[in-house]
Amino acid sequence: MHPKSFRQLLSITAFSALLVAAGCTSTPPKPETSLYQRLGGIEAITAVVDDFVANVAADSRINGRFATTDIPRFKRLLVEQICAGSGGPCVYTGRDMKTTHAGMGITDAEFDALVEDLVQTLDKFKVPTAEKEELLGILGPMKADIVEPGT
Ligand code: HEM
Numbered sequence: 001m002h003p004k005s006f007r008q009l010l011s012i013t014a015f016s017a018l019l020v021a022a023g024c025t026s027t028p029p030k031p032e033t034s035l036y037q038r039l040g041g042i043e044a045i046t047a048v049v050d051d052f053v054a055n056v057a058a059d060s061r062i063n064g065r066f067a068t069t070d071i072p073r074f075k076r077l078l079v080e081q082i083c084a085g086s087g088g089p090c091v092y093t094g095r096d097m098k099t100t101h102a103g104m105g106i107t108d109a110e111f112d113a114l115v116e117d118l119v120q121t122l123d124k125f126k127v128p129t130a131e132k133e134e135l136l137g138i139l140g141p142m143k144a145d146i147v148e149p150g151t
Contacts (some may be wrong), residue, residue, distance in 0.1 A: 002132060003108070034087030035134050039127065042090075048121055049078045055117035062113050065104070085138045097145040105148050 039045055053075055058062055066074070083090035092124065094100065137144045 007150065035078065035131060035138075036083060036086040036088030037058070038131050039082075039086060039135070044125070045082050045086075045088070046079050048125060048127075049075050051124065052118050052121040053078070055120055056114060057115060060118055062110050062117075065106075065110070080136075082135070086135065097142045101146045106146055108147055111143055111147050 036045075039048075051098035053071065056066065057071075077092070080090045080092045082088075084092045091121075114115065118139075119132070119136070122135070
């Protein structure tokens with residue numbers, strides 16, 4: 001091999017090593033779109049929250065809990081929370097989940113009832129399984145701050 005082309009080969013090898021080191025190789029593409037986008041953005045989230053809160057209002061297992069709640073504010077905060085939590089451009093301006101639900105004595109069964117009401121809406125809107133699970137995966141861990149220990 002001619003010395004010059006050997007040097008070329010060396011520099012090509014070095015360059016390839018650099019690309020690998022920099023992560024510029026053809027790894028499978030990550031999903032580019034946020035859950036927020038895949039859910040359909042703020043309009044879809046607002047429609048989901050409207051329908052979900054209507055389900056809660058009709059659900060005798062838990063609707064008594066919301067007897068004195070300012071529903072328009074509750075809906076606005078839920079939209080903000082889901083939007084922000086799914087990677088959307090919102091800022092959640094409500095109270096944290098522990099402070100909000102403190103002293104209410106919310107039970108496991110009540111939490112599950114509320115999640116059921118949400119799933120009913122997500123199914124009605126034909127939200128695909130992946131997005132549904134992702135959203136429930138964001139809300140699920142909040143349970144520890146919402147359900148009172150020992151209930
Ligand atoms: C993942 C589940 C839940 C989420 C994401 C959630 C979220 C929220 C949010 C964002 C607020 C408004 C916060 C604020 O006032 O600053 C709120 C208030 C409230 N939540 Fe929840 N919540 C959940 C579960 C529950 C459950 C299971 C119950 C009872 C069955 C419940 C009862 C209430 C009530 C009564 C209020 C209104 C409090 C008030 O009027 O001051 N929540 N919740």
